[in-house]
Amino acid sequence: MAVNPVADLVREMQTWHFVALELNLFLDTHPANRRALEDYNRAARRFRELWERYEREVGPLMDHGFSESPGEWQWPKGPWPINTGM
Amino acid sequence: MWVYVKQLEYPVRVSRPDLEMAKNIFAQFGGPDSEFSASWRYLTQAWIMPSGVAKSIVIDIGTEELAHLEMVGTMIDLLLGDATPEQMDKAGLGAHYVEHGRSLFLHDAAGVPWTSSYVQAHDDPITNLRENMAAEQKARTTYEHLICKTNDEQVRKTLAWLREREVVHFQRFGEALDRVQERMSRRPHF
Ligand SMILES: [Fe+2]
Numbered sequence: 001m002a003v004n005p006v007a008d009l010v011r012e013m014q015t016w017h018f019v020a021l022e023l024n025l026f027l028d029t030h031p032a033n034r035r036a037l038e039d040y041n042r043a044a045r046r047f048r049e050l051w052e053r054y055e056r057e058v059g060p061l062m063d064h065g066f067s068e069s070p071g072e073w074q075w076p077k078g079p080w081p082i083n084t085g086m
Numbered sequence: 087m088w089v090y091v092k093q094l095e096y097p098v099r100v101s102r103p104d105l106e107m108a109k110n111i112f113a114q115f116g117g118p119d120s121e122f123s124a125s126w127r128y129l130t131q132a133w134i135m136p137s138g139v140a141k142s143i144v145i146d147i148g149t150e151e152l153a154h155l156e157m158v159g160t161m162i163d164l165l166l167g168d169a170t171p172e173q174m175d176k177a178g179l180g181a182h183y184v185e186h187g188r189s190l191f192l193h194d195a196a197g198v199p200w201t202s203s204y205v206q207a208h209d210d211p212i213t214n215l216r217e218n219m220a221a222e223q224k225a226r227t228t229y230e231h232l233i234c235k236t237n238d239e240q241v242r243k244t245l246a247w248l249r250e251r252e253v254v255h256f257q258r259f260g261e262a263l264d265r266v267q268e269r270m271s272r273r274p275h276f
Contacts, residue, residue, distance in 0.1 A: 076138030077138055
């Protein structure tokens, strides 16, 4: 199988994002659960690191000023995940 | 994917509750030319848009419209205040109270529920962009009518700001249309 470092990075981001999202929902109804809180913060930190790495190496992830666009306007550049499924 | 940001795009203030005005502003929550129609008209077109420019403009504007829907909902909620069923009745919101209480719901100023037949998406980017430009004009006109219906300076300020956004969106869709036409004229198409 061909090595695709961007696809691997995306898959890892999706994993940590999902961990954070799932714990977010759990904490909404179990705000006093310390273990879930620690896991949430660990996942959020890991996700943020991967986010920053993606933006450094690939391009902006968010619109409306949540991501910078160094050098040139990169936002319209493909590929777009709604068409690739990744 | 999408996330929620716990901040409004622009502040929403009202001087006092005003049930008649709350009822009117439902036009922009769940009416034909509402922010809800705008957001999902543009966002459903994203898959088919042929270029990064066309794709980014429908996604970026469609997403901003969701923030406008949030502002319109906040305006209605503040204008409803803690109205009693009797007060809502007198303001023409009696049926709304029966079916939804003081909750928001996707219907227009007359209580007609939202339907996807208000919007359109085609596999022709030019058709879509012209549809979107017309939609921005209709939303602008609706905001102008709403501004005429209130003397509350705070409400007028927020409505005027939202109206201004429709003007900018119209402009950007027009520029995207120019780019798409330019791109299509470079190669044969049928
Ligand atoms: Fe708009």
